[in-house]
Amino acid sequence: MSFTHLHVSTAFSAHYGVSWPEELAAAAAADGATALACTDRDGLYGTVKHLKACMAAGLDAIVGVDLAVFDDDGDLRTQLGGRVVVLAHGHNNGAGYRALCRLISDAHARTTGKAQGAVPVAVTRAELASRTLDPETLQPVLTVLIGPDSDVGRAMGGRRYLRPRTLFKRWLDAMPPGTLAAEVVSQLSPPGEPLSTAHAVRMLKLAAEHGVPAVLSNAVRYVAEDGAATADVLDSARTLKSLPELSAAPLLQPNGQGWLKSAARMLELAKEIIHAAGYGTADLKRLLAQTEALADRCRMDPVADMGWKQPVVPEASVIGIAGDALAELTLRCEAGIGRRFPGISGQREQQMRTRLKHELRIIDSLGFASYFLTVAEVSRMILAMGVRAAARGSGASSLVNYLIDISQVNPLQHDLIFERFLSRDRATLPDIDIDVESAERHNVYRKIFERFGAERVTLMSMQNGYRARGAVRDAGLALGMDDGEVGEIAKQLWRFSARHFREALVEKPELKEFADRVEQRGFSENQQLDLLVDLTERLDRLPRHISMHPCGVILGDATLLDRTPVQPSGLGLPMSQFDKHDMDPMGMLKLDVLGVRMQSAMAFAVREVIRLHPSKAEVVAAGAHQAGPDGTGPDYIAEDGRIDLNAVPLDDEPTFELIRSTHTLGCFQIESPGQRELIGKMAPREFNDLIIDISLFRPGPMKSDMVRPFLEHRHGFAPEVYPHPDLKPVLKETHGVTVFHEQILKTFDVMTGCGLARADEFRRALGNDVLEAKVEEFFRKEARARNYSPEVVDKVWGTLKAFGSFGFCKAHGAAFAVPTYQSAWLKAHHPEAFLAGLWEHDPGMYPKRLLVAEARRLGIPILPLDINRSQAEYRVERVESGPDRGKLGIRLSLNGIFGLSAAELKRIVAGQPYDSLADLRARSRLSRPSIQRLAQLGAFDTLHRASGGAANRADLVQHLQKLQARPHRKGVEVIEGQLALPLGDMELKNLKAVLPAPSMVDNVRAELDLMAVDVSEHLMTSHRPLLDRLGVTTADKLLGLRNGTEVLVAGVRVATQTPPMRGGRRVVFISVDDGTGCVDSVFFHEAQEQSGSLLFGTRLLLIRGTTRRTGPRGISISASMAWDLSRPETLPFPVAAPGAPAYPGPELPVPLPGPLDGISRNLAITGLGG
């Protein structure tokens, strides 16, 4: 006998289900089941994974949902009357699945898409009833299970005989005939409690009384008993109550029996229920037969019902073509030739045309022409919005993409292979990713919805699973532990999977203190810590919620919403319940429209340049650009001063000089400590070097030591070696080292003659246990047949095997290298505008304050906040007076001041300029704390000076504080357009000078506290005397030191990274900024042991180590020990001469508080993250 479970929650029922679809399907199949349902709560979140798992396990999939229903008697917007399971009927050409999707979208339609919204996910009974019949045939296509968690089931308790009957009757009255079943569940809880056999009996009898079929289920939440404890913890996380609280309520599951029981056990259960009901064998048979009959009715045909793997693209009419899509695509490519290859002829033209024909043939055979036209349409639409856009990814391999303006990279120039992107052997929709300005991303989304129609577009979602920090927090909550204590522990968890918590306790030095506490047995709180570790591991990776994917947009035809349920995203636009893994199985066309802050920063910089220098001549002079063909400057600068970044030639020497200097903070892709080290070693000379650099800086190549041989060959330290002369053309650009996927494809092709399309299939098989062996066999046989020696075959296979799985697609590298080059170009020629763009859009990996420090290092004046000059954005400004007169400086923005609301900001800017504080108060209606904060930040200093008053900033702040204590006075009414009399500011003028002026440290502290940026001076400057006494070396002096010199360095943390490393031992990279530049340090195992909890918890670091020269312009520190600079008593002061007083002796005062003291609000200062 086999049994079909019809009510099963997977882990994708967030904070409810425990087991993954694969585990459930495997267990069901092992027990001899032929079908299995997936009924996740509130949606089809796990459905596609379930479908896949069932197909793999040889089961028929049944799909449904566990949904809340509004209480007809209560407030229909908020009050729920229990939950039901809704199953879709199968083998009806998708009518059941369609109804299910629409029903679920109904349930979400009224929610806000924001966490903790007041409206629950639920349907009304009327909505449910209307969806159960197919609108065309009026046949039932859904079955609703009334089970233990329905209003009927919940009324089963106690002695109320009538209540469940009344409620059940209501269902019968409301639902069309043939759409209801009673769900009989006994989880063998104590007699009389919910999920007890007694309740199951009552449900069974109710069904019999009304002639409704009854089915048996176990309302499964976990695949085996072991999951019950995890379910308890998830209940706690969902309800935000601790286990003791839930247990007292009682709100926990009555016991741990909600698992995927075997057919034999389900039969036992059925017998027990039938026996307790006083029924006989015939009734037993009927219960089981009805269960299987419903199961049969709900078996899905993946293809006919759910559209499995059938790509659907928007209708031709929507993308504006009437005829054949391929003919249209060919036409558009022809039109692109003149634009992209002006004047092309002869052999070059021949080559180009051959390639074009080749690509079009493949596109035709796959039937993807309309896909390309769709993407081109989106791309065209974005560019028409005036938004910067660039294709990334393997799409750059396609000439068609280049010709129809999807991509900006010429694949012929960079020798990119189309088959890496698309081939006849691969029938999945290719990925084309489009990078747009991050600030415009949401507008682009809205425009796509507008252009294609809301019925054809939805955002893709993503699953957010538990990681270590969240898991430990929720495990702590479940155990009722103190928030603060759990928070402290969570802070120390740094990028490892929760599943390995216990292992990490042994290994990671920063967890040592915690591990010691776990070790100390005998105290109840420490037993609790032990449990905390176990529960944290249980939560690992389990989905917590879905959210809008950062870039995925799904495009389909008018039936899209029949194929995916949607729910509101935080953005307000609808979002599919499917994630990226579900796209290909469901035949969904996903376009990645990725917001890239760097694109916004660059667009901003270009706008600033044109604003400051509104003519070609001025831009050429300001940027020191070349004279160009006619002596007036290069063609890529328009007469009005607009720079066409995409047209800037890729061979600008000052740009490469900047890159080689390694002062690349702020440059796309090459600003990280590791990248600065690599470019220092590599010293790029041309664009292709950037492509190689970006491709090398990946976990795979770094881990497997590809970089060192490459650099040795490049610099001529070692001769280039080729496994065989035939491979020289393939590997020449990387000096014999295999770096790119494209090279792997060509290697296969050269040595086996397999063709590039098959070669790409082979490449994909590398690293796959089963398939790789077959590839190896083929490769060896064919290569031998072509007379390559066994040694060559061995050697090349070794390379393919090792590098195949993680080599980098050159097309990706080329697409990335474009913004890398462009950003470096802007930094080299227009650093002020570029940095202003970086501050405004904050694109990089570092805290903004480091980029402010970079401006300081470059000698760019940082202009303070000024109530009349600061805008809602950073602005480049010509300095009018003082030592920097005539230079370009960057004026701080009013945006990003703690506590200043967007509305206040708007009013300030709208009302500028102000001639007095009273004027400001009257017209901007700022809150008092905001005015006070602006005063603290010096925004009124200019006004104050102009008033001629003798007081200082501290007096003003105190004055404003006192004002706050007085009752509120109404501001002076100012009539629009009327100018206040230029009386000067009497309030400021009359302010008495009483207090000492705030020190530099005070000012910097206020800046850090309120803006997370140190403006007046670098925050390390005030630590200088202490550092001098310690004998600290500054970043700018390091390059002058010999390799292996022992030094002390110090600074504020700006980056912490733990990249995967060869051999698997963790290495921690910590970069600190000391005001003269960045010091990059590396902590190997022993140094990590020495430094313990300082590794991740400290903002100001003193580091001892030895210099490690990495290249002509690069040096880093191999650390041996670290200290917390803010704890002077622990620091290694030089040992005083005998007799001289030791620290803290009288000649060294106890250090004054530093700028970071007492600031806990803003971790953005150090880039340490949450």
Add this chain to the structure above:
Amino acid sequence: MFSESVDVACTPSGQPLRLDWAGRHYTVCAEPVRWYERRQWWTEESRAPLGSGPGLVDHEIWRVQVRADGEDAAEPTLTLDLSRHVSSGRWRLVRIHDALQPHRKPETA
């Protein structure tokens, strides 16, 4: 919770049949009732690792009516709740239903 160890003999399907408790032999004289009851595992256990298996969150309870061997059939029966530890198979007596045994002898307390 009050509990003491008892020896239980079961039918092949796992239903208790006879038990030895406090030096006396008892026979189950009515159909027993079985359920699973929640445990406060977070206070009772110090570990709950993945793969702990069954028995962490609940334990199996059998409510049995027994009569001491040799007692008269007219004597009232005794109602006991027994728990069976899932992995070890050991039985413990967890509850004695006083209300159901008016003539209970003091020495059995």
